Amino acid sequence: MTDAVPTPLVEPRDGIPDVVVEEHELLRAAEALAGGSGPVAVDAERASGYRYGQAAYLVQLRRRGAGTWLIDPVSCPDLTPVSAAIDGAEWVLHAATQDLPCLAEVGMRPSRLFDTELGARLAGLPRVGLGAVVEEQLGLSLAKEHSAVDWSTRPLPEAWLRYAALDVEVLVDLRDAIAELLERQGKLDWAEQEFAAIANAAPPVPRVDPWRRTSGSHRLRTRRQLAMLRELWTARDELARQRDVSPGRVLPDAALVAAVQASPRTMEELVAVPGFTGPAARRHGARWLEALTRGRKTPDADLPLQSLPNDAPPPARSWADRDADAAARLAYAKTELARMSEALCVPVENLMTPDTVRRVLWDPPTDVDGRLTELRARPWQIELVGPVLQAALQETDADRRAREAAARASEPAPPAEQG
Template identity: 55%
Template structure:
């Protein structure tokens, strides 16, 4: 086929624009009261989004809140100048919130006193419906046929005053959430997944994430560190950097990158000159806080052996799956059987397998299942365990029988392979 016969690619979808022009920016008590009155008079759910200064600030606070409701239009709130947003919370009492990726925005909205009475998460709805990509821009283009500009997604939202192009970008994130919610909700009903979604949304609304233990272990490159003393140095440097970052409200990596922590922990210098001469030790705060880094390394060097961290954190969960075959071959068979069956079930239901059942709940249940092997009692025990870990009822109903079958099957000693005559 010649170039002349090759069909031209389809034109890109039109760029989404603000249908009502730039929404007002609410910065005063009078403007807040006026907005709350308008929102309370609106109908249906309210679309909400928040902008944080990730990568710039230590805190995850909201630096801008965008809202849109039918009959009201869009508003943007600068929360920095308000001691309380209680009037907004009261105006939205009993109103469903539409969020995209609620786990990202709810903590910062809760921090300013905003809590939803009901919730619809468009990202999670997309996952439950089996969409391969569930970013907001992708769903808007797929379902609504508009292209969403994302050129300001990584800017420093703590900047004041906020540039007009940034505000326009932010307003677009709630421009079509109402329409997107309607399409996804209808598809959830059509596929029989609306009750699953309701349970997931209720769980998100009330879920409180656990405080991460040993967060320093997530230092990038820590796997290259050898020896418990060096691990202790990573911990001391990480915690020192974290304290400085919190005091200055700056993201930790802007003070000292993870790579610098790792090289310093491996070299274990004992004074400022040798620390600053360590190849790879760099960053804005490398020299400025050099005395603090040296002190942190000194504390690691002075620890007794029994105070040094181990390579793997101690926890209350099961061992890593790769160790199951050696520690408990029967448990390893349970896990292999359940994983295979859950993968098939996920494909059948057009779901990501991690949404069928959280992997941690799977491992915990199969490592220490109920002792009974009477099928009915075992099913009740597995359901109780899964619910105790946090699995939603629809997940228990869907995945519970798979785990029961895996437990009963794995407990039967496999037939030995027949000997091959030579």
């Protein structure tokens, strides 16, 4: 880390490469990358907020001896030749879980990886965004003004391509700096276990009832309202898919919830609902009214449940009322994990996910380490956190109350007031 003013990184050292848009160019890129050496810096740009889904609209790769390659996955939708060319090499990504799904869609899957964002978290860095970590570790500043642009734009402007190339320009150097930092802290093995878990993770399972993630849906109190929201969300999703635009650009979530609450039955009533005043909302007004009507007419037996059944523990805020001893166990574990987090400079959620902690403490297992393994905790997490959870399982509400009473009794008495 340096206190010097960071040096702006404004131009790729090899210039801005041409975008690969033809099959023969893709094979040339694969050949070059196969002939390179060392880790491969990988990044992908999506058009979140503009297009439907999370597809990649540009893939960037850089490897020592091969240079930087910018590939258009719209023109070249099958990147398996590139994936085969770097098979076995370590991929270096920043916030890997964001990019891996869209890379998998075009045939690219790593066998091993290094996540510089996760590595920075484990190293205890205060800021873990790419620009902040590059600045702190390498003394360079990256411009981020194009991070949220519409990457589905064609042709891509030169300034955007420069930005994209710079995103992988120093990624391997950053990987080396973070690896050295983790090694000094004795955390490199922890990080490698985390990276392996990401690389070997099963593909994500499609979400059940994705409409339930509508922002503001918690304000809907009845199952009938939820049925209306489901129909309205589905109608919006179908239209967004047809138009290949982000659903939020068709109608914002707030408009869906407001429409359910207002329950309009005519076009005049619909356009009075906030969010339905624009020309697009009016143009598809019949679609929205029909969706709301379907929700109103949903048979009682088909109404969605207020919440989906699951095997997760109840919300922590209700533990004290439902099981005082479980609440005491959780309070003990939180205190000890907070201390461990501060001592190790590792965020609590990286020591062990809150969901895993709650599952173990709500339904105590006979074998804590075995249960943590079932819940896919990594060996380094089990070694560190397992004993804390084992100790927490001995905690009772009576213990907690006695300890608090003893702490109060040991407090010095307030000074007497002077008359």
